[in-house]
Amino acid sequence: MAMLETAADTAHLADDEVQASAPHAVTGYCSFKLGAFELSRDEYFARITWPAKGQTRSHLIPVDAFLRAMMRDVAWGFFYGWVNFDQVIGTRNYYGKVDLYAGTFNGTLKAAGVNYTENFETPLIMATFKAILRDWTNATFDPFAAPEETGSAFGRKNGNNIEAIERSRIATKRMPGLKDDSPLRDDLPVNRQFIDVPQDEPEVHAAEGFEGELHAFNLFKYLSRSDVTWNPSVTSVCKASLFCPTTEEFILPVFHGNDRIEWFLQMSDEIIWDVGDKDDGNPRARITMRAGDICAMPADIRHQGYSTKRSMLMVWENATPNLPQRYESGELKPYPIEF
Amino acid sequence: MSSAAIETVFGSLDNYTKGSVEIISGQASHYAFSNIFEVADKSLPYEKVVVGFNLGYVVESIRAEGQSPWYTAAHDEFAIVMDGEVRVDFLKLDAPLKAGEGTHLAGEIPAGTPMGYVLLKRGHQCLLPVGTAYRFEASRPGVILQQTIKGPLSVEKWADICFK
Numbered sequence A: 001m002a003m004l005e006t007a008a009d010t011a012h013l014a015d016d017e018v019q020a021s022a023p024h025a026v027t028g029y030c031s032f033k034l035g036a037f038e039l040s041r042d043e044y045f046a047r048i049t050w051p052a053k054g055q056t057r058s059h060l061i062p063v064d065a066f067l068r069a070m071m072r073d074v075a076w077g078f079f080y081g082w083v084n085f086d087q088v089i090g091t092r093n094y095y096g097k098v099d100l101y102a103g104t105f106n107g108t109l110k111a112a113g114v115n116y117t118e119n120f121e122t123p124l125i126m127a128t129f130k131a132i133l134r135d136w137t138n139a140t141f142d143p144f145a146a147p148e149e150t151g152s153a154f155g156r157k158n159g160n161n162i163e164a165i166e167r168s169r170i171a172t173k174r175m176p177g178l179k180d181d182s183p184l185r186d187d188l189p190v191n192r193q194f195i196d197v198p199q200d201e202p203e204v205h206a207a208e209g210f211e212g213e214l215h216a217f218n219l220f221k222y223l224s225r226s227d228v229t230w231n232p233s234v235t236s237v238c239k240a241s242l243f244c245p246t247t248e249e250f251i252l253p254v255f256h257g258n259d260r261i262e263w264f265l266q267m268s269d270e271i272i273w274d275v276g277d278k279d280d281g282n283p284r285a286r287i288t289m290r291a292g293d294i295c296a297m298p299a300d301i302r303h304q305g306y307s308t309k310r311s312m313l314m315v316w317e318n319a320t321p322n323l324p325q326r327y328e329s330g331e332l333k334p335y336p337i338e339f
Numbered sequence B: 001m002s003s004a005a006i007e008t009v010f011g012s013l014d015n016y017t018k019g020s021v022e023i024i025s026g027q028a029s030h031y032a033f034s035n036i037f038e039v040a041d042k043s044l045p046y047e048k049v050v051v052g053f054n055l056g057y058v059v060e061s062i063r064a065e066g067q068s069p070w071y072t073a074a075h076d077e078f079a080i081v082m083d084g085e086v087r088v089d090f091l092k093l094d095a096p097l098k099a100g101e102g103t104h105l106a107g108e109i110p111a112g113t114p115m116g117y118v119l120l121k122r123g124h125q126c127l128l129p130v131g132t133a134y135r136f137e138a139s140r141p142g143v144i145l146q147q148t149i150k151g152p153l154s155v156e157k158w159a160d161i162c163f164k
Helices: A063-075 A105-112 A122-136 A219-224 A323-328 B036-041
Strands: A032-034 A037-041 A047-051 A055-062 A080-083 A088-095 A097-102 A117-119 A203-206 A216-218 A236-238 A241-251 A253-256 A262-266 A270-277 A283-290 A293-297 A301-318 B020-023 B047-052 B057-067 B078-081 B084-094 B112-120 B123-130 B130-147
Touching: A032 A122, A032 A270, A047 A063, A047 A097, A047 A117, A047 B036, A055 A063, A063 A122, A063 A236, A063 B047, A097 A122, A219 A241, A219 A293, A219 B123, A236 B078, A236 B130, A241 B130, A262 A283, A262 B047, A270 B123, A283 A293, A293 B047, A301 B057, B036 B047, B036 B057, B036 B078, B112 B123, B112 B130
Parallel strands: none
Antiparallel strands: A032 A037, A037 A047, A047 A055, A080 A088, A080 A253, A088 A097, A097 A117, A203 B112, A216 B123, A236 A241, A241 A301, A253 A301, A262 A293, A262 A301, A270 A283, A270 A301, A283 B020, B047 B057, B057 B130, B078 B123, B078 B130, B084 B112, B084 B130
């Protein structure tokens, strides 16, 4: 979760308003209604239907990809801006309300008029998404993990994995390891793909009377023990400037279209980013980042990353609240620097 | 299955491989793409080169070599050592900076009480707390990443460091 602690708190969940069916006689899964949307799953696919032009429209997503995307959207509290599950389905965060859309940010579907958007109160859509995750995630599958680390999402209903989808989010006020702040990760094991990362902590020599006022920790060690992939978590707070590093493996499960500029700094290994137009999805660039590379993601694009080896990425966010309006109004340009 | 060991690839002043921007439409300059090791390799010691800018907030790539001046700020700042080894000394200032943004020079010999020091290696992150002065020292060239706000010492030279 890459927001200030206060920005993302969901006051309550509307659990009693979730519309779930009885379990399907064959697959064992419930289906869910959210406004005019219906969401269901079978052995292989998540299926989303919506009304447009007097017909019911539908879209299928492989259920493993769908659950990975939904896991991020839930864990991030709908994040900043647009979270595209794929080129058709996604959410847009209005920080208190959330749009669920189908085809609205796909150039072809929108031009054909077969797209649909509905706005929901955040507690209702969050409660429904959480109920879907709980029901559709089997005991064999961890939607926060890379494919090599977990089992299959496919098949009929087979238990659940509540522990994996209920991981508590890390909210850091100043810096991990400080008194009254988020903890370090000494209790978590080093990930198999970071087994060579040094685990020594910095030496802190505080003068008498200043014990506890000097603070340092091994960030690479901390990241080497991250038990999830693609999950920006705050490690330093300079007013609204948030360093949110994360460990990346396989594919970012969403195509993120931000409502503000963010920056990426590759801290180890390599990620390739597919960059497309935020509104219609047309490809714009393909960016390869290696250790030490830093670049901006402008406010008018969507991006999705690919990381073969688990890698360390610094995501740098500006959490100032009124930025979306300032970018949309044209007051701020979508890119950060002119030179 | 191959038994080759896992190798996590970090960068350094002596060994980095810059990535690339392949454009399909638009301009490469809009991504402001640079490499912090290349920037520090071509910088003066403790030159605070802005490599990330977000509405006043900055990320700076700093070449650590020898002893830096004393610095201070009216807000928290953070340093991550990305290459080499850096010692950071701290003073609790008698008269801390109360206003303004970004890193400021704290003077030749700032009035304050020594708080101690921190020894940082690659990947180590350090709080540079509000109300203190701090000074970096490196016996061999290294790279510091600093999280702060644009200040009087911040150097912007985007055209020299970024893909166009």
